[in-house]
Amino acid sequence: MxxxxxxxxxxxxxxxxxxxxxxxxxxxxxxxxxxxxxxxxxWIKTIRTKDYLFEQGPRTIRPKGTTGLNTLNMIQDLGLSEHIAPIKPDHPAAKNRMIYVRNNLHILPSSLISVFQKNQPFSKPLIYALFNDIKSPYKEMEDDSIYNFVERRFGKEIADYAISPMICGICAGDAKQISVKFLMKTLFEWEQNHGGVVKGLMKSMFNSKSAGDLELSELAKRAQEEKWNVYTIKGGxxxxxxxxxxxxxxxxxxxxxxxxxxxxxxxxxxxxxxxxxxxxxxxxxxxxxxxxxxxxxxxxxxxxxxxxxxxxxxPFVTVAIVNLYFDTTENLIKPAFGFLVPPIENCPILGVVFDSCCIPDQNGTVLTVMLGGKWFEEKFGANPPENMLMEIALAEIRKILKIKESPTASNVNILKKCIPQYxxxxxxxxxxxxxxxxxxxxxxxxxxxxxxxxxxxxxxxxxxxxxxxxxxxxxxxxx
Missing domain, CATH: 3.50.50.60 (FAD/NAD(P)-binding domain)
Incomplete structure (x- = not known):
């Protein structure tokens, strides 16, 4: 057995x-x-009603790379292809991903031309980060935090306003503690082997990219051809x-x-x-x-x-999920994937996902507020009551998104020790x-x-x- x-x-x-x-x-x-x-x-769990879906954990899947294509192969084999709802490059949820800095929401650059433009909260166009990498000295290391690596190669602003909130969104963790190998193993290896990321990129530009020996299903091929950003499954x-x-x-x-x-x-x-x-x-x-x-x-x-x-x-961290449904004919938010909050802002929430934009067949406005992670006990104590977390989530929604209405339905779920920290x-x-x-x-x-x-x-x-x-x-x- x-x-x-x-x-x-x-x-x-x-x-x-x-x-x-x-x-x-x-x-x-x-x-x-x-x-x-x-x-x-x-941790994957969906609350379903005729008007909305509340996702208690993950809600979308990335189709990129060998691992993403492998999942699509499995999904087709299970007969779920017709239930897939992809978000393509022209969708607002693909183009509009925001961070909340200094009491304002800022859309992160998502196109090549935007890399050459100045975008708040960054003080310079992001192309300058590459110049920083070229002139930065080589440092031999076995491992490093992803924050230190990015700050060393690309500058403090990139570390604070791009990488740190991204780590919050992926694993609810502190970029100053998470290993660079968690997300940037290849870039770290380029630095260690070639003295810098740009140098490593130049030497690897002519290497062919493939999915290895993975035989792709029709669904996986479609995701590649249509350049899906992320996807979800209808019905949750x-x-x-x-x-x-x-x-x-x-x-x-x-x-x-x-x-x-x-x-x-x-x-x-x-x-x-x-x-x-x-x-x-x-x-x-x-x-x-x-x-x-x-x-x-x-x-x-x-x-x-x-x-x-x-x-x-x-180590593992605890995350609280607060789902909110507003039964209104007018959408209370601008179309976007949502926003994340850099830890440097010292905000009580990690970010908000705009589910009514990301997930199909939603009526009204549906939001998911994420709280805690690495800072759960520090901000809320060991065993906070659910109504306290709800009040905090609503207060931040009202302040940041200017939503004055009260939710028609809501749910609080505390996922104890749900995400490991690499x-x-x-x-x-x-x-x-x-x-x-x-x-x-x-x-x-x-x-x-x-x-x-x-x-x-x-x-x-x-x-x-x-x-x-x-x-x-x-x-x-x-x-």
């Missing part, structure tokens, strides 16, 4: 790829998925994990909800015991753990305290964790956002990679 821990997108994707490999290998795979809650989908992003869940069940995967594993005991290199909350022990040949690193640490610390210590070292040294730590597993011949593979990227595409590709890299587990022995 092969077991998957966790029914979020990582666990569901692991099941999907195990089934695909099982079919390709003509093997008899007995597969169990154990989820501690009563719901599969992890929850449709994606729901469809994955159904696919597993239809292919005889045993999905057990409300099944909390309390301890993992590694018997030998091909046998692992999973002790659950009902006093029942399941024995598997191999385990794919897609649960957060801190949850896995609790399960293995009795037998492998060194491994648990490394897993505990991966701080300086993260990738080396993950390498040490996986090396420990390999050296000790532990029949476990680590999947998901704790290790290989926090985005939807990263999580899915992590599952694919770990299934392909794992020792053969398709010929299960009796348990």
């Amino acid at each position: 092969t077991a998957i821990l966790g029914g979020g997108l990582g666990g569901l994707s692991t099941g999907y790829y195990l089934l695909k490999n099982n079919i390709n290998n003509n093997s008899n795979l007995k597969l169990f998925l154990l989820e501690a809650t009563n719901y599969c989908g992890g 992003l929850e449709t994606f994990p729901d469809t994955l869940h159904n696919y597993l069940v239809e292919n005889n995967v045993t999905v057990k909800l409300n099944s909390q594993v309390e301890e993992i005991e590694f018997v030998d290199s091909s046998s692992v015991a999973l002790k659950n909350n009902n006093g029942i022990t399941l024995t598997a040949n191999h385990v794919y753990a897609s649960i957060p690193a801190y949850s896995l640490a609790k399960l293995v610390e009795k037998q492998h305290p060194v491994l648990a210590e490394s897993l505990y070292e991966i 701080v300086i040294g993260h990738y080396e730590r993950v390498d040490r964790i996986r090396e420990y597993i390999q050296v000790n011949n532990l029949p476990i593979s680590l999947v998901g956002c704790s290790y290989d990227g926090v985005g939807i595409n990263d999580v899915i590709f992590s599952a694919k990679t770990q299934v392909e890299d794992s020792p053969c587990v398709f010929h299960d022995k009796p348990t």
